[in-house]
Amino acid sequence: MKLLGSDTSPYTRKARLVLLEKGLTHQYLITPPREPGSPVAQHNPLGRVPTLLLDDGTAVYDSPVICEYLDGLNDRPVLIPRGDPVARMRVRRWEALADGIMDSAVVIRLEGLRPPEKQEAATLTLHGNAITRALALAERELGGRAWCEGSALTLADLALVSALLYLDLRQAERGWRAGYPGLAAWSAPVLARQSVRATVTP
Numbered sequence: 001m002k003l004l005g006s007d008t009s010p011y012t013r014k015a016r017l018v019l020l021e022k023g024l025t026h027q028y029l030i031t032p033p034r035e036p037g038s039p040v041a042q043h044n045p046l047g048r049v050p051t052l053l054l055d056d057g058t059a060v061y062d063s064p065v066i067c068e069y070l071d072g073l074n075d076r077p078v079l080i081p082r083g084d085p086v087a088r089m090r091v092r093r094w095e096a097l098a099d100g101i102m103d104s105a106v107v108i109r110l111e112g113l114r115p116p117e118k119q120e121a122a123t124l125t126l127h128g129n130a131i132t133r134a135l136a137l138a139e140r141e142l143g144g145r146a147w148c149e150g151s152a153l154t155l156a157d158l159a160l161v162s163a164l165l166y167l168d169l170r171q172a173e174r175g176w177r178a179g180y181p182g183l184a185a186w187s188a189p190v191l192a193r194q195s196v197r198a199t200v201t202p
Ligand SMILES: N[C@@H](CCC(=O)N[C@@H](CS)C(=O)NCC(=O)O)C(=O)O
Pocket: 008, 009, 010, 011, 033, 034, 047, 048, 049, 050, 062, 063, 064, 099, 106
């Protein structure tokens, strides 16, 4: 299978981390969707990355669907709990929280690319506040634990670290480590994982 993605896309990073943590054989093709000649829209009508191409040509999108599909391919490790609906919901809820941080950070990024006089302060505030509330909740929920949920790595951790790395890239001035020491402590070993390092320094 092939993952179409881009190195700056946090959703792509999340999918890549699932591929790497589960040791799934794949090709990663860097294909920013807006680059001339990008093949993304041929496979995904939404023209977004990540898009996963299966060997039979099936295109899988968007990142939560990709991650769930990939997690079902093997159980080494299981990243989305199976069987227990509450445990499963909690991991997927972390993913939703992390994806929401990414969504708001992308909106802020796009707004920032507009000429200053056209930027909407209300939009920047709305999404900035959403990120602040989400980070505060993550800090509270983590409560000093090593993993977002349970006693091992799950998709929750991979999604959250992807969101935080995107804040490092696009909102370094936010300085989330200083404001959320619990998140900073949780993130250190996660950032040191081989999978994460492989997506940061190709
Ligand atoms: N909800 C989607 C979001 C994917 C997304 O918006 N990706 C961005 C890159 S970060 C994209 O491809 N945007 C289209 C563009 O840049 O034209 C997912 O989880 O996969």
